[in-house]
Amino acid sequence: MNKTMVMTIFWLLLGTAVQSATAASTNNATGASAASSTSMPTVTGAWARATAPGQMVGAVYMTIASPVGARLQKIETSAAKMVEVHAMEHQNGIMRMRAVPSLHLAAGATVDLAPGGMHLMLMGLKQPLKAGDTLQLTMTFTTDKLAANTLVVDVPIRTTKPQ
Numbered sequence: 001m002n003k004t005m006v007m008t009i010f011w012l013l014l015g016t017a018v019q020s021a022t023a024a025s026t027n028n029a030t031g032a033s034a035a036s037s038t039s040m041p042t043v044t045g046a047w048a049r050a051t052a053p054g055q056m057v058g059a060v061y062m063t064i065a066s067p068v069g070a071r072l073q074k075i076e077t078s079a080a081k082m083v084e085v086h087a088m089e090h091q092n093g094i095m096r097m098r099a100v101p102s103l104h105l106a107a108g109a110t111v112d113l114a115p116g117g118m119h120l121m122l123m124g125l126k127q128p129l130k131a132g133d134t135l136q137l138t139m140t141f142t143t144d145k146l147a148a149n150t151l152v153v154d155v156p157i158r159t160t161k162p163q
């Protein structure tokens, strides 16, 4: 191996190290530590359906993906008294909602919460969900790798499903 080649490898290695360090500090700066971790569930495409005045419940939809086995243990928001995971099922030709005590995600699984199917139900809304506003959910997951992790998700409120 000649000297030039050794130097090239050295610079390549150094370049990689610098890139990793930059990526790590960027994550800290934006506070996206939980979402960017590779061993944590991630949430994308979250939105809530705007509600009419007097309506006491609201629905939130999103896609949850997890690289590891995980369980959605708890969901909290200041917008409602409580949040439940609901599944839809046919019963004698009628669609009914059923509470899922704790949503389980297999390693590598993606779960879609979408209109007509699973959703998060906000029970006891403190005020109507107004289109254009944002609500915040705090989602606590337990995973196979880590005891418990919390994800804070900003949920835009809309009248229709995003395209």
Ligand SMILES: [Cu+2]
Residues within 6 Å of the ligand: 086, 097, 119, 120, 121
């Ligand atoms: Cu529901």
